[in-house]
Structure formats: C-alpha cells, structure tokens
Amino acid sequence: MTKKQHLPTKVCPICKKPFLWRKKWEKNWDSVKYCSKRCSGNSKRRTLKA
Known part of the structure; x- marks a missing residue:
C-alpha cells in the first residue's frame, strides 16, 4: 500500500x-485536470467569457 506522502500530485x-x-x-x-467539479465548471464559464 502506498503512503499518502508518496501519492502523485497535480496543480x-x-x-x-x-x-x-x-x-x-x-x-x-x-x-484529470481539475481538482473538483466546481473548478471544472468554472473553466467552462471562463472560456465562454473570454
């Protein structure tokens, strides 16, 4: 089993x-690009506004 400190991360x-x-x-x-559904939804709104 992998310890939490050795799990891969992204920003x-x-x-x-x-x-x-x-x-x-x-x-x-x-x-996987976003940390949550909220951020994923915000990315779609951000592209529409730009």
Whole structure:
C-alpha cells in the first residue's frame, strides 16, 4: 500500500491549489485536470467569457 506522502500530485489550473491522486482517478489520472467539479465548471464559464 502506498503512503499518502508518496501519492502523485497535480496543480489545478483554475484555483492553483495542489491536489492528490484519488482511487476513483486510478484509470484516467493522466487526463484529470481539475481538482473538483466546481473548478471544472468554472473553466467552462471562463472560456465562454473570454
């Protein structure tokens, strides 16, 4: 079992906060961009405004 301190991390492009790997993202970790559904929704609004 992997300890939490050794899990991969990414930085969310919307809120600029780091987030950790989650079990539910195991199969598609490479395609995960946002830390939450909220940030994902904000990215869609941001592209419409620009």
